[in-house]
Amino acid sequence: MNRPLRFMTAALTASAALLLTACGSGGGDSDSSDQIEGADTNGNKASASASPGSKPSGPKRPEVKLPSTFKADFVGWSSGDPKKQAILDDGRERLKAEYAAVIAGDPRAGAVSFYTSQQALTSSRTYIKGYADNNHTLIGEARVFNPQVSISDSGGGVLFYCVDESRGYTKDRKTKEKTGTPDDVNPVLQYRTTLRKNARGVWSTVSLETERGGCDR
Template identity: 40%
Template sequence: MNRHAQLVTAALTVSAALLLTACGSEGDDSSSDKIAGADTGATNSASPSVSASADGSDRPEIKLPDDMKMVFEGQQTGDAIKDAVLADNARAVSTVWQAMAYGNLKKSGMGFYYTGAALTGVYDYAKSNIAKNVSWAGTLRYYDRRVTVFDKASAAMTYCVDESKADLKDRKSGKRQGTTTSSDSYVFYNAGMKKDKAGVWQIWDLSEDRGSQKCRP
């Protein structure tokens, strides 16, 4: 998957997200916007999810359109901390796609699950693609998800993403772009995560290895 691979999972890579922002619409003035939910100690303004988390945090609602599906493998390890990291990582990824699917940054929830440079990157990426009416449809599979816990408030997570069954689409017309599967359709990610005062595991750092041998079938 060539063009799809360059756009879709790049939303989860800070460096790629910032690069794509520079290619956005000239009329897109992202510098004047305040990132929703990014204030210290503030919670996101979106409605809380109907699915309560184990820690009781008032998480923003995440609801994706029917044609945008994600499969997260290995959600339960039996270790409470690892399971919490896995769950919040899945929610974090979903907030970026929610923003693009509905063209709404304020209620996306990105500011709840991302922080620092990672938050700036995904926010600017989503804003740029919303301006271009770019979204996606199909299925993304997240697999071989592994968590390393350093202490009660810091962890690292690695995982693979299979993009071969998803297409870019025009958000307004709904027209989908054809998929071409290649080695670049399989991506390896390494995420740095830390637990905030509310008990949410936030992504603060992320790196990508597209076409990684670790993720190819």
């Protein structure tokens, strides 16, 4: 997908080095699998896509629906650890909410602020506004895979994952022209996010950065 605003490469508050350090930290809830290499990378054979209708447990959450014109295929988003699964669930819904807001042209979408806060919310709203201002939407498919989740010493969550945008497109709402990732640009991004459990019991994404080409396809 040709993302007109930040192209998913903006340098944000949380650096990759800090995230990698957090992933490797040995908190009370973590073990050797918390290292970023292979940390809940679905070596537990959970290779099937997450059920489109599955929802995180706990407090009532907004229902995030994507139209038939755009699909987010979450592959292997499961963990045997309930706490890590909760982080995966809310991290997945955050990305779906952002996609849905882009498609709706709504930078102030409630589902986005439900799952996102602090620096990440500012970045997400700016990103969505870039689409809205350019009268663009999303079509096609994004494959979201290789989630790696860890729990830091402070109790926060660290979630890395990959997004293959090779089958996703930006579409002009007026002209109907669609634009994909250029042939000379790697269509796979790595998302690096940190999350905190808020008063409502939701794992809110508080910081994020992305690196194009940071994942293998």
